[in-house]
């Protein structure tokens with residue numbers, strides 16, 4: 001089998017892994033080497049599904065001894081199999097890298113023979129790249145659950161980032177769909193990597209030139225919608241992983257049906273892309289906006305609101321928090337205003353040192369007034385051009401697409417009933433607001 | 446207070462020339478209606494004042510910027526000068542005038558019209574140069590890495606450090622077709638030089654097969670069930686596609702050596718690019 005065919009098979013088998021970022025580490029090449037890394041990450045292309053391509057994302061092999069039900073590579077699936085030799089893959093990587101096609105390599109693998117053997121193959125590939133080609137670009141390696149910890153450690157010395165995919169967010173789901181795996185077999189190596197990172201950072205304090213162990217940290221991925229796990233469960237788990245395991249990123253992947261199985265959604269099920277989207281939004285709120293998981297979802301609301309994003313949803317449930325004076329509010333409060341992002345909040349804090357901000361100037365700072373105007377005041381005033389009775393607050397908070405979907409889904413009467421879905425216990429009850437929403441929904445139907 | 450004078454400055458297009466226009470503006474206590482390049486269309490009804498470039502004056506203005514407004518402001522102005530914003534010269538003058546008055550604080554006056562306009566132009570430049578770090582595609586001819594781009598802004602100075610750090614042991618050339626300039630590098634030397642045309646030789650077998658391998662990868666990595674060309678277009682606007690290997694632009698990829706001897710071919714046949 002030639003390299004073309006191998007590349008096709010092993011790319012096809014790797015593409016459901018979503019992580020493709022090359023971020024988290026800044027590196028320069030010493031003389032005689034090749035490659036660098038930028039902490040912000042660099043996208044080299046975008047595939048026709050709109051996803052960033054930063055790394056050569058392939059499997060070492062798609063031969064697998066395991067039989068995870070949701071996976072295209074599972075043992076019982078009838079599919080063409082291939083395996084790269086370490087040399088082939090290293091050559092491919094370096095040649096793509098020289099042409100600036102990629103930022104580096106994302107290497108994962110099915111379990112060939114046994115976890116240790118697979119891990120050794122991956123190590124050899126990385127060794128050729130790092131030692132023979134003196135490659136300093138980005139490498140993300142998947143840890144193979146069950147591999148010897150000495151091997152995991154060696155892999156970690158060669159890679160910038162490691163990940164172990166949780167895939168299924170609960171033990172029940174794992175039992176059902178991944179009989180060869182358990183929570184334990186996933187979390188143990190994750191903990192091991194975390195400890196090694198910590199030890200290593202202490203070494204680095206002591207010896208400046210101590211070799212680095214996964215300097216860009218570790219990440220994981222969960223499949224959304226293959227099992228009945230709720231958004232609440234997933235988000236809580238995510239928060240726990242950031243806190244307890246110090247993960248750098250948690251990725252979500254809408255389940256794409258690849259097989260008919262009574263435990264899984266049928267093959268014609270649409271992947272729950274909107275849920276994936278909401279989870280990423282919430283994840284962003286956890287990492288950069290100072291939100292806690294239990295502020296976004298709780299036992300009463302276990303799923304995300306399909307019509308407004310989690311931040312707007314929070315704001316609608318906490319109207320007593322608003323309106324907020326943009327000229328005074330602390331940075332952390334500004335971040336909670338719909339229509340104000342990290343960048344515009346920073347700009348507000350900078351610009352207001354020099355002048356008192358007006359609605360006009362907020363626009364220049366990148367604030368989305370269409371959303372933010374309901375929640376802020378400037379110089380003690382609401383936006384002048386904005387009359388609340390004529391405005392459709394909810395409409396303005398929905399994205400264009402959602403609004404259309406909403407219109408399509410519900411007839412007029414249903415739409416009003418559907419309001420209960422938003423379940424907005426407005427703490428300060430501005431009556432007009434409720435009426436407004438009803439009115440605006442009627443108008444647009 | 447300076448007055449807006451009924452005059453347009455004409456400078457030679459260099460950064461030093463622009464600094465001399467700033468000098469002139471202070472010297473004459475006037476603000477011109479615009480600052481233009483020599484080849485600007487002469488349809489204007491306003492008198493044009495030619496500003497000669499004087500390195501002494503330029504140096505004085507240059508030194509005053511970090512001293513009075515700070516290094517951040519100098520960096521900002523130098524970036525603004527690389528943008529494709531048509532009135533960048535006049536705005537740089539207005540910005541510096543603000544800066545001399547308010548000091549380093551000018552960098553925080555984000556709600557001011559002049560500052561805001563410049564920030565927007567610089568953001569556009571930064572974004573474009575960042576995208577090119579990823580979207581540039583090299584072909585390898587005779588061990589030399591060669592790429593072409595058609596940027597809106599003059600991004601080469603901003604790409605220099607990135608690619609020199611990425612490929613310290615390679616020899617490479619990035620040709621900016623829009624501005625007729627090229628970034629050339631050989632181990633541990635770089636320069637940006639004018640080039641009027643670039644003619645590429647036929648790719649060899651290895652080059653051809655890596656291009657095809659990349660196309661195989663690109664076409665396979667898409668998850669068909671999530672096809673979303675609109676999203677791709679937003680993140681990677683079509684104007685970048687022209688030189689990207691994954692779109693198998695045959696015209697470009699299989700272009701023959703048709704034109705004369707100038708440009709790269711000459712450079713490539715010489716052992717040294719400098």
Ligand code: SF4
Nearest residue numbers: 064066068071074110
């Ligand atoms: S071990 Fe990995 S590759 Fe093998 S079947 Fe399970 S998920 Fe797929």
